[in-house]
Amino acid sequence: MKYYPINLNIKDKRCLVIGGGQVAERKVENLLGAGAKVVVVSSRLTPKLGKLSRKGRIENIARNYRKGDLKGAVLAFGATNDPRVNRRILQEAREEGVLLNSVDDPKNCDFTVPSMVSRGDLLISISTGGKSPALSQKIRKELEESFGEEYKTLLNLLSAVRERLVEMGSNSEQNKAKFNKLINSNLLEFIRDRKIEQIDELLQDILGKGYCLAELNLSL
Secondary structure: OOOOOOOOOOOOOEEEEEOHHHHOOOOHHHHHHHHEEEEEEOOOHHHHHHHHHHHOOOOOOOOOOOOOOOOOOEEEOOOOOOOHHHHHHHHHHHHHHOOEEEOHHHHHHHOOOEEEEEOOOEEEEEEOOOOOHHHHHHHHHHHHHHHHHHHHHHHHHHHHHHHHHHHOOHHHHHHHHHHHHHHHOHHHHHHHOHHHHHHHHHHHHHHOOOOOOOOOOOOO
């Protein structure tokens, strides 16, 4: 295993993207999706990044990279086309202890960004250790077909059920047995087909009275 897999909490944390092109735009979108405070260092921005800046979604330092820009950042992405600038960014990242992803330069990366399939809080990531991004993309497309939006609803439902069971102080072993039965039932199929009555009947059959979509404040 070349890389250590980790899901990093970057909510409200400073993350720097150096560069304002299409590659930078993709990095910014994912960072915003994770709730980061995104700073883009670039004198030029794509139209989409410019719009995000005007709306206050990102901070734009409208100039070229300077030493000191990485101070206080948790993560940094070097997305420039200038190898000399990228080397300077790398040097500062090492000095400041900032994790760096240098785009298209895996040898100078502290981390890589895997291909991802996201269904709400369900996140499936695929990595080939930088050996074949094309294979990662192929697997991602296959997973997107296998894991539809119904998985987002399933996860939200299971989370709501878990919270209710914990509030009621149910036995953990009993909870585990109920969850296993619920996950291995036809629940996913019913969600996919939007069969509300069958979902409610299944929940009450496994969990007891008081468990239905309405009581759990959920809808399809």
